[in-house]
């Protein structure tokens with residue numbers, strides 16, 4: 001196959017591309033604080049998200065401590081515990097993962113990978129971050145209001161979310177809802193940017209099917225988020241009205257503590273439908289960017305083109321579409337019509353098909369690859385293991401008959417942590433190890449990275465694997481303490497202690513990662529422009545870290561897809577996307 | 592090339608250089624704004640669709656008590672149609688280079704919109720003064736919520752409208768103004784359409800009820 005000898009000049013005459021006008025700040029504040037450069041905004045998003053994520057991590061320790069050593073901590077009472085559960089879940093899902101994948105990686109990678117100078121609406125992009133920051137600040141504020149933050153569970157189900165007796169029912173829940181509304185507004189501003197940039201600002205030659213899968217993942221997830229968040233917005237507004245003005249959208253007539261409440265005629269199940277119409281796509285808002293990134297990490301570090309690129313793209317799109325018709329699998333125990341249960345169980349199982357295709361393709365990409373066990377690659381492979389694990393228990397839970405007994409047990413907690421907590425977090429780490437050299441110009445320390453990987457990976461299994469058994473034994477989730485429940489064996493307690501020890505170790509070990517980030521920023525080995533010998537455009541910038549405007553005087557022209565690794569006949573084992581066919585150096589050993 | 596064909600491309604085959612010409616690249620700010628508006632309208636459409644579905648879902652319950660109908664809404668609807676017509680006129684004029692007519696159209700559209708919003712507030716107060724008024728009745732709650740959300744979107748539109756109006760006096764860049772007017776027109780027409788659906792389905796004799804019955808849900 002004569003793959004590389006081509007004269008493309010005939011195919012790609014220089015285009016008349018309208019240049020984007022960039023805003024050029026002059027002061028430090030304009031450059032780094034009120035910045036309109038997507039790369040800086042990305043770092044702002046990432047730092048904020050990781051910062052608030054650390055709060056959620058500490059909350060998870062507190063929960064674990066209480067579960068392992070009940071009655072030992074005077075500062076954890078039952079309401080505190082519920083508040084910790086709620087805030088941990090909410091922060092991790094929305095304020096950490098969503099913000100980090102879309103606001104962080106989306107902002108950094110979209111313009112660079114599609115060959116744009118910046119997002120198409122830099123000003124809106126800047127506002128998006130500041131709105132996100134205020135949402136985070138409101139969330140933090142809720143820890144300091146009378147009654148503390150809401151303890152209604154991250155699902156915020158009414159009526160209990162706004163009934164007296166639930167922690168934070170007066171102030172906490174209001175701040176939570178307003179904070180969520182702000183988050184959605186901020187995200188929508190960012191999301192419009194990501195979508196329009198991908199559709200409009202790609203450089204010459206960057207056809208849709210030449211986009212790296214990272215971009216496909218982030219792009220599709222953004223569309224999901226744009227269409228799913230309105231459901232959360234509507235339900236947040238309706239609940240706010242119920243809580244403040246006494247409307248009864250969700251609040252039925254309730255007699256509570258002998259008193260007739262002021263509400264009548266609301267439907268709590270309506271909230272559940274709205275919430276999960278957002279909540280299930282949310283899982284994929286987090287997962288699709290992770291899928292995309294992992295595909296690219298695997299391809300680069302196995303020096304092979306991704307197996308079944310087109311199928312991967314279609315699978316991403318199919319999963320995105322299907323994710324809107326499975327939401328009620330979270331509501332099997334809400335007393336719904338059995339035919340609905342049947343319908344949603346079926347759609348849930350169907351969504352496993354494109355998902356499984358992706359998993360097979362990753363594995364086939366690795367197959368016979370020239371695998372380099374770099375730190376990003378280790379995290380990518382760790383992701384595949386964890387994701388398969390969590391995906392399989394998901395198949396269990398997708399079936400009504402299996403879900404009913406397991407619902408609200410630790411089995412569910414173990415399942416969703418595997419599939420949407422640990423798996424995406426592993427990708428986040430892998431991605432940071434992979435792109436840190438581009439962001440800072442320095443490599444992260446390899447040995448520290450490997451230690452970090454092994455402790456995190458093995459540790460996460462130590463936390464969540466046994467948790468499935470607790471679930472089988474009937475240990476309920478969101479319970480402050482389980483003593484005196486005679487169907488739960490004594491040994492559950494020893495298991496709880498072991499899990500907590502693992503959780504503390506894993507959590508504390510993240511310090512190594514933070515230290516690595518800081519240390520390498522000053523002392524790390526200089527990386528050069530393309531340390532991984534990758535093909536995509538972000539590695540071909542004239543400067544590392546890329547300057548404002550990304551690509552110097554002229555934008556790159558793209559001649560090929562993102563996966564020309566180990567092309568037969570080419571001298572190097574990678575051909576960057578912007579190398580014209582005529583300029584590929586052929587190996588002398590060519591036959 | 593249609594989206595479908597783009598997705599069928601095989602980017603890895605040897606003569607891949609050929610597909611270069613099919614995508615010209617480059618962000619023209621005009622196209623970007625138009626696309627952004629379309630995507631945004633899709634988001635808004637989902638928002639209102641969810642509200643209508645929530646309304647319908649709640650309506651399917653036994654204890655549904657419909658809200659009284661307000662005749663004032665017919666007048667408001669008429670005024671909102673006028674504002675869309677006026678913007679359409681402004682767009683027609685700017686495309687023909689008749690700047691005075693465009694200014695008239697723009698100002699009229701703004702005025703009608705403000706009248707519409709006033710009318711909606713009036714409708715709120717009318718309903719609030721009736722014996723039927725009961726915040727805990729979901730039908731009433733939904734009425735305030737849905738009209739409120741729709742009104743907020745129009746107010747957001749008025750901000751964009753105001754920025755356009757501020758630029759049409761003295762010297763201005765005709766292509767830019769033309770684009771702003773076009774974007775405003777699309778937005779107004781869209782919100783009119785949304786209103787017609789909301790009004791038709793929910794606030795005039797409960798046609799949604801009819802739909803639910805036809806589907807056998809109620």
Ligand code: HEM
Nearest residue numbers: 060063085086089092093153154155420421477478479503
């Ligand atoms: C070191 C890592 C983590 C540990 C030790 C941990 C621990 C826990 C614990 C103990 C619970 C409460 C279980 C219960 O009583 O119901 C919980 C709930 C939860 N966690 Fe994590 N978690 C970790 C990371 C994450 C991450 C990264 C996410 C992001 C998706 C996440 C999302 C959630 C959610 C959504 C809940 C449910 C909250 C609720 O029931 O309302 N967790 N976690």
Ligand SMILES: [Cu+2]
Nearest residue numbers: 280283327330
């Ligand atoms: Cu789900």
